[in-house]
Amino acid sequence: MRVRHHVGRMAPVEVRDLSKRFGSVLAVNNLSFDIEAGRVTGFLGSNGAGKSTTLRALLGLVRPSAGSATFGGRRYEELERPSTKVGAVLEDASFHPGRTARNHLRVLATTGDHPFERVDAVLADVGLTDAADRRVGGYSMGMRQRLGIASALLGDPEVLILDEPTNGLDPPGIVWMRELLRAQASRGRAVLVSSHLLAEVAQSVDDVVVISRGEMRGRGTLESVLGDDEGLVTAVRAQDNERLTRALQAAGHTVKRSGDGLLVPGASPEQVGIVAGDAGVYLVALTPQARSLEQAFLALTADGQPA
Numbered sequence: 001m002r003v004r005h006h007v008g009r010m011a012p013v014e015v016r017d018l019s020k021r022f023g024s025v026l027a028v029n030n031l032s033f034d035i036e037a038g039r040v041t042g043f044l045g046s047n048g049a050g051k052s053t054t055l056r057a058l059l060g061l062v063r064p065s066a067g068s069a070t071f072g073g074r075r076y077e078e079l080e081r082p083s084t085k086v087g088a089v090l091e092d093a094s095f096h097p098g099r100t101a102r103n104h105l106r107v108l109a110t111t112g113d114h115p116f117e118r119v120d121a122v123l124a125d126v127g128l129t130d131a132a133d134r135r136v137g138g139y140s141m142g143m144r145q146r147l148g149i150a151s152a153l154l155g156d157p158e159v160l161i162l163d164e165p166t167n168g169l170d171p172p173g174i175v176w177m178r179e180l181l182r183a184q185a186s187r188g189r190a191v192l193v194s195s196h197l198l199a200e201v202a203q204s205v206d207d208v209v210v211i212s213r214g215e216m217r218g219r220g221t222l223e224s225v226l227g228d229d230e231g232l233v234t235a236v237r238a239q240d241n242e243r244l245t246r247a248l249q250a251a252g253h254t255v256k257r258s259g260d261g262l263l264v265p266g267a268s269p270e271q272v273g274i275v276a277g278d279a280g281v282y283l284v285a286l287t288p289q290a291r292s293l294e295q296a297f298l299a300l301t302a303d304g305q306p307a
Contacts, residue, residue, distance in 0.1 A: 010073045012037050012159050012190035013058070017067035020053050020214075027053040028214045030067070035192050035207075037158070040185045042205035042222070043194040046301060050214035051194045052091065055163055059088055071159060083112040087152030088161040089145075097137030101128055101147050104136060105154060112155050122150040127176065141168030149180070160184050163194045178204040198297045202226075212301035226296040233296075234272045237261035237285040247279035248272065256299045261285065263299050 013035035020028040028050045035041045045051050056062045058069040060076035071079060071086055079085045095104055105119040123132050126146040131139070136147065145168045152160060162181075166174050181204045185191050195201045201208075208225050210218040218225040238244040241262055245255045248264060253275070256263045264272050269286050276283050 011035060013069075013071060013192060014073065015054065015058070015067070015069045018054065018057060018064055018069050019066040020050075020057055020062060021065045026214055028057070028064075028211075031211065031214075031216055032067075033209045033216070033219050035159070035190045037190045038185055038188050039206040040181050040191040040193060040204055041207040041209060042201040043192055043209050043211075044196070044198060044201060044297065045211040045217075046196050049196075049211050049301070051196075051211065052163060053214075054211075055088070055090065055161060055192075055194055058161065059086070059090075081113065081155070083108075083114070083155035083157065085155075085157055086159045086161065087155060087157035089148040089152050089163060089165065091163045091167065095136040095144065095147065098135055100133050100135055101139075101150070102132040104147065105150060108151055108154055114155055118154050118156070122153045125153060125180075126150045142170055142173050145169060146173075157189070159190045159192070161192045161194075164196075165193060166195070166197065166200050174200060181205075198294055210297070210300055217300045226300070233289045234264045234267050234269050235261055235285070235287050235289050236264060236269075236272050236276075236283060238276065239282045239284060243279065244276055244281045244283075247275050247281060251275045257302060258299050263289070265296065 011034035015031050015033050018028055018031045019026065031054060043051055043054070053062065054069070057064050058076065068075070076082060076086065101123065102119060105122065106116060108114075109116055109119055120129070123129050126149050128143065128146055128150060131143060136144065139147065145165065149162070149165070152162070166177055169177060181191055181193065185206070193201060193205065202222060205222055207220065208218065208222050209216070210225060235258065236244065237260060245262060248255050253264050253267050256265070269288050273283065273286060
């Protein structure tokens, strides 16, 4: 797995035992993962899963209740010239409606001590050159999204963090976003994309971190966590699902809960049946399934024990 801990080397983004509580609500619970340079990582979960809280902890906008979220071992507020290290677009990004896109970026260039040449460069990168001197108040949602990304790219950062980046984009804009993510990773940047839209993210990411109810449900390469579309999966229901789960896991299989049964990705019915027979577990149902990425994601984030 690529999203993992490393010994002797710090990853560009490191989340360690991160928890955040708001009163009686535990929004994030003991998350740990790394984001690697040169790869696009999808941070996946349904709305309310804890993704935005995790990103805000990374960017120093909320203080963790426990654990840490750092860039190369340093908190965001400890970074020198942070916009050259981290570029971020959160879902609630806002702009002065009376200011042009060019002037908005010039203000950021001044405060971040970036050369004005970067303004024209990032406007071109996001396809806003022709609209650069229009007031942002007249921009569509998709154009505002592009301007947010231009702002994040202004400092030529080492890490790029995008929260729901396809919001407001039309189909050509979504294709452009995929290409931009891959281009940024090819330049050696660590790219973290937070989204609840699996179908879009799956087309451009290398790795995934999946959370639900603030807890880790899976991390690693896309294929190792969610499998391929139409991948081999066996659905099984036993008189004692807990006992079968333990036996399957002891045999090296991954087991996911699904309703009153279990899903075993990457295993044939014959393999599951042999494990059940060896363990003396009586099976009620045993069927092969073809599972889509969406089904795999839903099974992984369903209520129950984290993976």
